[in-house]
Amino acid sequence: MTDLADLTIARAASGLRTGEFTAADLLEAVMRRATMTEAQLHAYLTLDHEGAATAAEEADRAFAAGQDHGLLQGIPIALKDNMCTRGVETTASSKILSGWVPPYDATAVARLRAAGAVITGKTNMDEFAMGSSTENSAFGETRNPWDTDRVPGGSSGGSAVAVAAGSAFGAFGSDTGGSIRQPAALTGVVGMKPTYGLVSRYGLIAFASSLDQIGPFARTVEDVVLLLEAVAGFDALDSTSIDEPTPGFGDALRTGVEGVRVGVVTELMGEGIDPEVRAAVQATVDRLADAGAAVGEVSLPSSEHALSAYYLIAPAECSSNLARFDGVRYGHRSSIEGTTEDMMSHSRAEGFGPEVIRRILLGTYALSAGYYDAFYGQAQKVRTLVRRDFEEAYADYDVLVSPTSPTTAFPVGERAQDPLAMYLSDVCTIPSNLSGDPSISVPVGVDADGLPVGFQIMAPALGEQVLFQVAAEVERLVDFQDRARLATSDEVKP
Amino acid sequence: MKPGWEAVIGVETHVELSTRSKMFCRCPVDVDAAPNTACCPVCLALPGALPVPNEQAIEDIVKIGLALDCAINERSLFYRKNYFYPDLPKNYQISQYTFPVCEHGSIEIEAEDGPVTVGITRVHMEEDTGKSTHVGDGGGRIHDADHTLLDFNRAGVPLVEIVTEPDLRTPEQARAYGSELQRIVLALGVSDAKLEAGSMRFDVNVSVRRTGDPEFGTRTETKNVNSLRSLQRVVAFEIDRQVELIEAGGSVTQETRHWNEETAQTAAMRSKEESEDYRYFQDPDLLPLEVSEPWRDAILASLPELPADRRARYVEAGADAAAAELLADSRGLSSRFEEAVAAGANARTVAIWLTGDVVAHLRRIDGDIDATVLSGDHLAELSAMVEAGELSSSAAKDVLTATIDGEGSPRDIAEAKDLMQVSDVGEIEVAVDAVLAANADAVAKIADGDMKPMGFLIGQVMRETGGKADPKVVQQLVRAKTQG
């Protein structure tokens, strides 16, 4: 018999409604899986046994009373630790926020609670979402369930791993430069960054405000759609949230790709891309062509500069966003005595990890008098060029495709001491953040080491329909059945 | 000012708007509430919170801009001004930098030495900080404090900053500017503009140069000046200090100073070690502001009458300039003035009563005009009685104070106190005849061309009538009967 923890959300939702099992059963299954895997994986920073049990009970009571708040009712979902949860510690994996209990819920969290979702806990991440490996956590790194000597990607590594290992049915993360899609690719799950402004950022601890977007992880495209639908839509608490009715995305899942124009991005298929990754992506493109898609090659000439522009824009915004962590109103305060300025400077030096400090310094410099035009100002213009490239490409293509990550999961520690090498992990994902467009990663195979490869699909702003249409077809064509070794191996069975 | 020297003065004014809610969150604007009870995730800058701008505040700043004859930028931008200070929860202030809401305005002021046009460089939108209480031996002064307490009720209150061109030249002009700006803001109803409470405050830039020198001197900025009187004194002090310094062979340091009310001096604030680098950049949490032409036009159409226009209208109606200014500055006086004039009163007379006798009486009884029964109709009735010769102007003043004191309508009071003038010629003639008959000597002198006794005779008639005869009628009759 299949372990309940391995069901899809869609399957679990139907079982809850036929009375096959209860929300309490589902929660017990994922918590059991967590107990078996957490020591090796460390996907979670906080497992909220008590809160989750209460939510599962409520869901079961609602079912019994004939109340149905949607398909997430009773489904165990994990949240990245940069999403504020009222009454549950939220740290963004930083020592500076250790012990902080928010007095409010992020809008996405409030919507999940209203939909009856069961929040299992808070997942590990790179501190303040700065990283691509989940090694930059103040509370220890997360490991990849396909090979525990390897990183799961990041920064939303904990959320990706919880889904890959079955310690949650679905999860949410945030994506500033690829932080959902890249770990999804490296752990063999589906991960998606919605159009900027589709999901409210209220209550998401900001890294780079003009790039951050909350998005879902799940084991199927259909499940990702269910998760997105629960949180998407206008929020009066986020000025940048898109004030338009959100369409349902489910209809797109079964329409196929006949006549859909698919552009393969030349710059993201060449140098720097691991040959095995390239081959898996190419094979998927060929299958799409066989299924009736009109496949062609397309160039995004500015994409080679996107990475450099990103590494000026994101640190600049973060240097200002993280100024509020000063030891005055919450979080760590240094015990070193002196003036308020001394207190702030020592609290920040003690509370932030090295990658965060590096980016704050970089951003402070890029915004400072005399350097603004050369760095930040110029980067914002490059952003315009990247957008123009996309606009031109979308004149000829409905979606663009590429690898999600240049490589499969890399060994723990390999890039930790080399910031530039780490930054290159995001070369394929960053352009969609700069343009604000939606983008998804779908697993399409494994390399010679048995590590999953992610296939990235990008669509124009608010083009979620066509994005899911193609993603669902890729999923069907590839029929990716491999599961993370740790989630299925005997070593973790009781 | 010392001959041979000229001052160049510019003023930056911060005005707290009196919207219901704060600039970027839904907390009430209530700075007097118990500490930290008017706060939320946004104005406390909790992790994850985001600002959403208050539409009313944008409408209010457009009002101010239009009243100051500014161009309203169709598109303006919010920036972050980054600096660390414990009363600034995000450690950046949301403000504006390039593209403020309003630019290139001007304001006419009336100073002792004549009218001056002051250019308005810009009017921009920003947010206030929290409030610090410095605790220690220094009695609340930051210099001697050993710790500081922070209340964030004020954090995020909408703040409008109004910046002038360096067009002011004297302490009196600076004061006149501050005063006129306060009047405009009050007339617009966008702020209570209380200087003593800090809802309006000035930063003043002063430099001096030798008369005729085209170059500006080095300027100082004195922060948080909180009365019109202090504004004038700060400027005067800085001018003297800077002139003396330069004449003694020294030079002015560009620095921030603060005004000490007790010593009546400015002093340099302890300088920060590094020069400020605010690292302004467009706030990615906020969208560009667009004030469309129809929106701007609707706001323009809703503007109330501005103080300068009101004063001009009162002068036009017959009030003198000084009275017009006093009237226009007071809602209570101006509303009664307008009612009285609308009811046909003599504007000049009513203006004098309101700004003289009424104000004086209110001061005596320590009262507020709106707490009295005095109405425009009362004033109109009183004015009509004087015009008709029924009441002498001195009796009218007594009636006026009695009316304020609630003793009844002017006519009722005048009658009850037996103050009505006798204007009936027949009745007065009897008294005149009696006085002339009793003073034949005087009558004879007048007949010989000696006019001196005329006043004596008129006085006698007034006495005979108990002071109630209309003096004009008495004079006419005496003249006619002695010279006829």
Next chain:
Amino acid sequence: MPVDIDIAKVAKLARIALTDDELDQYGHQLEDILEHAERVQALPTEGIEPTSHPMPMVNGFRRDEVGECLDPDSFLSQAPDTRDGQFRVPRILGE
């Protein structure tokens, strides 16, 4: 083109107290990253408008309505130091 950074000044501006060794290390790392980033400066961008927002939207206002405030205990209890319902910080000016 090598980039020269006054890293101590940057750290002070960012309010991060670093030792000399740390300053040195971060300074070198930033110089490496910025050298890479300098490639963006070679791009011709005359007449190109900067993009600060991915979506071309404006205003995003709310109406002037009062909403609920937080219970002060819910955040004061999280603060490192409070007194009489206020946040407390050490002296602001140095000796």
